[in-house]
Amino acid sequence: MKIRAEEEEAVASEAPREGKRLTPDSVQKVADLRFVSSVKGQKSKVSSSPRSSVTGPHCRTLSGNQVWRSPAVTCMQVGDPAHLRAMLRPLRLLLSGLQTQPSRCCSSFVSRMRYVNRLKEDDEACAAALKDGSIFLFHRLSPLLRCTDVGTFSPAALTCSDVQSVLQRLGSDGSPLKEAVLIGCSEQNQAQFCLDVGELDQAAVEEASQGSFIDLRKAFFLLPAAEAPLVSKGQALLRWHQSTRFCGASGQPAQRNRAGSQRFCSSSSTVYYPKMSAVAVALVSDGKRCLLGRQPSFPRGLYSALAGFCDMGETLEEALCREVAEEVGLEIQSISYSSSQHWPFPHSSFMLGCHALVSPAHTQLCVDRSELEDARWFTVDEITRALQVKAPPRRGDPPILWLPPKHALANRLIREWVEQQRKSEGGA
Numbered sequence: 135m136k137i138r139a140e141e142e143e144a145v146a147s148e149a150p151r152e153g154k155r156l157t158p159d160s161v162q163k164v165a166d167l168r169f170v171s172s173v174k175g176q177k178s179k180v181s182s183s184p185r186s187s188v189t190g191p192h193c194r195t196l197s198g199n200q201v202w203r204s205p206a207v208t209c210m211q212v213g214d215p216a217h218l219r220a221m222l223r224p225l226r227l228l229l230s231g232l233q234t235q236p237s238r239c240c241s242s243f244v245s246r247m248r249y250v251n252r253l254k255e256d257d258e259a260c261a262a263a264l265k266d267g268s269i270f271l272f273h274r275l276s277p278l279l280r281c282t283d284v285g286t287f288s289p290a291a292l293t294c295s296d297v298q299s300v301l302q303r304l305g306s307d308g309s310p311l312k313e314a315v316l317i318g319c320s321e322q323n324q325a326q327f328c329l330d331v332g333e334l335d336q337a338a339v340e341e342a343s344q345g346s347f348i349d350l351r352k353a354f355f356l357l358p359a360a361e362a363p364l365v366s367k368g369q370a371l372l373r374w375h376q377s378t379r380f381c382g383a384s385g386q387p388a389q390r391n392r393a394g395s396q397r398f399c400s401s402s403s404t405v406y407y408p409k410m411s412a413v414a415v416a417l418v419s420d421g422k423r424c425l426l427g428r429q430p431s432f433p434r435g436l437y438s439a440l441a442g443f444c445d446m447g448e449t450l451e452e453a454l455c456r457e458v459a460e461e462v463g464l465e466i467q468s469i470s471y472s473s474s475q476h477w478p479f480p481h482s483s484f485m486l487g488c489h490a491l492v493s494p495a496h497t498q499l500c501v502d503r504s505e506l507e508d509a510r511w512f513t514v515d516e517i518t519r520a521l522q523v524k525a526p527p528r529r530g531d532p533p534i535l536w537l538p539p540k541h542a543l544a545n546r547l548i549r550e551w552v553e554q555q556r557k558s559e560g561g562a
């Protein structure tokens with residue numbers, strides 16, 4: 135596609151270059167300019183009408199923060215029979231946009247995702263973004279949390295200068311900042327980074343930054359559901375860097391890019407990317423009851439959905455059928471996918487959650503005691519009661535059923551199942 139000289143200039147003026155900061159807005163402006171040029175290019179191939187000219191992309195908000203952008207609007211001379219059609223076009227586009235996917239979308243979400251992607255590829259832009267970004271500190275993989283005025287916890291988001299002054303106060307030259315790893319971009323268009331300051335004295339950093347480093351297992355459940363994934367992603371990336379310093383092929387150090395989205399060994403030309411293990415988790419039902427199991431390591435009373443790591447080469451469905459057969463001796467008849475989750479414990483897993491159905495005629499359990507301490511069928515009333523339990527049973531308390539916490543995918547599967555049962559009871 136051909137871009138005219140002045141458009142090239144306009145694109146270049148918005149494109150990131152030395153001394154100019156890359157932001158989600160500038161990424162979007164470059165995309166807009168390129169888009170207008172591309173529409174002009176396509177237009178000149180399709181029609182050479184001298185009365186048509188492209189004025190620019192047209193935005194409209196359909197809902198929330200989603201801004202859908204229609205193709206560029208073409209201007210016509212008044213009196214032209216096409217004039218009426220052109221005037222009605224925005225309305226047609228709006229109506230068609232409500233029914234079908236628009237041809238192009240430039241929501242603020244898209245701008246942020248493209249921005250993060252650019253930072254992963256452009257070391258200089260990433261270094262500049264760190265100066266304006268927010269940084270989440272960790273100490274030996276425990277995130278720094280602050281208690282809010284209303285008594286809840288939140289991950290402490292520090293500015294680059296905050297972190298610099300903390301480091302200076304503790305006698306550091308600021309070089310640890312180079313180890314910051316990009317996590318994402320906030321809705322306020324601020325790049326987000328995480329940094330492990332495990333080399334520094336924990337109590338001194340806590341005092342200087344007015345927060346507390348809390349073990350992720352505890353922190354994960356103290357945080358609101360929207361914020362827990364941020365610290366879990368940060369910890370997973372930091373852990374991966376700490377354990378992937380060397381190339382497995384050459385034994386030489388593998389160098390990271392500025393964003394920390396990959397490591398590269400120049401001796402073996404191998405690129406390493408952060409890894410997660412795929413885990414299949416299923417809430418098995420016989421149509422009336424659901425099946426939960428417990429491992430000996432679980433806290434007292436806790437039962438959860440059955441889960442297992444996917445073997446190399448297996449599909450999600452194959453992994454689920456194998457795990458359920460191995461652990462409780464049942465054959466799954468059908469599977470429906472629910473949702474997924476990054477699970478940081480004990481190391482990064484990519485959890486894929488499903489509902490699985492077994493035949494009501496074949497529900498006899500044959501539990502593999504080397505994998506599970508116990509597995510049982512539960513009625514919807516037993517599960518509903520367990521969902522009301524607010525605190526885990528203490529030593530000496532009568533035995534009660536305790537379910538996985540609300541941040542866990544297993545909890546979501548259990549709630550979905552209860553809802554489904556209630557609906558079908560209502561419909562029966």
Ligand SMILES: NC(=O)c1ccc[n+]([C@@H]2O[C@H](COP(=O)([O-])OP(=O)(O)OC[C@H]3O[C@@H](n4cnc5c(N)ncnc54)[C@H](O)[C@@H]3O)[C@@H](O)[C@H]2O)c1
Binds near residue numbers: 479483
């Ligand atoms: N978020 C949730 O709702 C939820 C629910 C259930 C399980 N989980 C998680 O799913 C994971 C798997 O559950 P599980 O019950 O099988 O746990 P598990 O930790 O008991 O693992 C079972 C066996 O899998 C093998 N294994 C360990 N790590 C592996 C890996 N990376 N790849 C392949 N095999 C591996 C080991 O032999 C281990 O004994 C655990 O990390 C658990 O915390 C999460």
